[in-house]
Amino acid sequence: MSAKRSISRPGSDAIRDKGWLAANRYLVLRRISQLTVLLLFMTGPWFGLWIAKGNLASSLTLDILPLTDPYLFVQSLAAGFMPASSALIGAAIVIAFYALFGGRIYCAWVCPVNVVTDVAAWLRRRLGLKSGRAPDGNTRYWVLAGSLLAAAVTGTVVWEWVNPVTILQRSLIFGLSGSLVVIFAIFSYDVLVASRGWCGHLCPMGAFYGLLGQKSLIRITADQxxxxxxxxxxxxxxxxxxxxxxxxxxxxxxxxxxxxxxxxNCGRCIDVCNKHVFHFTHRFDQRSDS
Structure with a gap:
């Protein structure tokens, strides 16, 4: 029974011992963070209140703060043109943030596609699906390199044509439901073919942000x-x-x-562990009970 629970209902012991909210604390906080980021962009086209103009690739917040996806910035350089100074400043701000706090917190705390792949992973566990074969984990780095090479060859930011983050955000804001076929394809792939196939094996943005934040300060520790x-x-x-x-x-x-x-740094290991093995800390904290 315990093995079956771990596959289909992980965290049930944590819910029993800590309560539902404590056993899903970081999951709830991540959903609030992702929804808040989307709402910052949606208030403009929906209600005429322009807090953040643009999208997650390039934006201007409160007409003051420029933010630029550094992956988009690098693609632009590979394509052979220098973005505007505001884009350079925006990229520098984002690079500094993720280099300090963890590049892949973008994937868990900002990226809207993460919600799709999390639901796919949950459904896969509930259905007890074990079949399928995921690509090698290094495939995403080859896709990353390929996207930059394609930008250099074509002189355009090719990845942005098919970037599911951009597609999903535009679909939610402007109601472009036809473009959601890309999101459905990712969901289906994760459910039917490979567990965590997109985010864990193919997404070049995850690869880029992983490289960006590999020396970051914020870490999870298994100190217990x-x-x-x-x-x-x-x-x-x-x-x-x-x-x-x-x-x-x-x-x-x-x-x-x-x-x-x-x-x-999604914190799910902290959530589901009823033994309190995991905690957030910094990279210089080497304390351990064993």
Missing amino acids: RGRCDDCMDCFAVCPEPQVIRPALKKAGQESPLILDRDCT
Whole structure:
């Protein structure tokens, strides 16, 4: 029964011991964060209140703060043209933020496609689907390199033609339902073909932000790993489960910190662990109970 629970209902022990809200704290906070970011852009076209103009690729907040996706900025450079000075400033601000706090927090706390892939992962667990084969985890880095090469060859930011983040945001704001076929394809792929296939194996944005934040300050630690009872709930809910083992099981490292650049700092391992093994900390905290 325990093994079955870990596959289909991970976190049930945490809900029993901590209560539903405490066992889903970071999940709820992430959804609030993602919804808030979207609403900042939607208030303009929907209600005429322009808090943030543009989209997640390039925006101007309160007509003062420019923000530019550094991945888009690098694509522009590869395509052979220098963006405006405001785009340069915006990219520098975003780079500094994610380099400090963790590049892949973009994936867990900002990216709207994360909601789609999280639902796909939940459905896959509930249906008990185990079939399918995911691409090698390094595939996303090849896709990243390919997108930059394509920009250099074509002289355009090719990735933005098919970027699901941009497509989903535009669809939600402007009602372009036809373009949601790309989002449905990602959802179907994650459910029917490969668990966490898009975010964990193919998305070049995840690869880019992982590289950007690989030395970031904010980390999750398994500082209470001696309490672990091997329930596997953290592995079941983690979008990048390979990042847990080195810290939790001392597999190749003594540090309890999850240092892998692919960690999204989503906090789900903290949520579902009723033994309180995991916590947020900083990269210089090496304390451990074992």
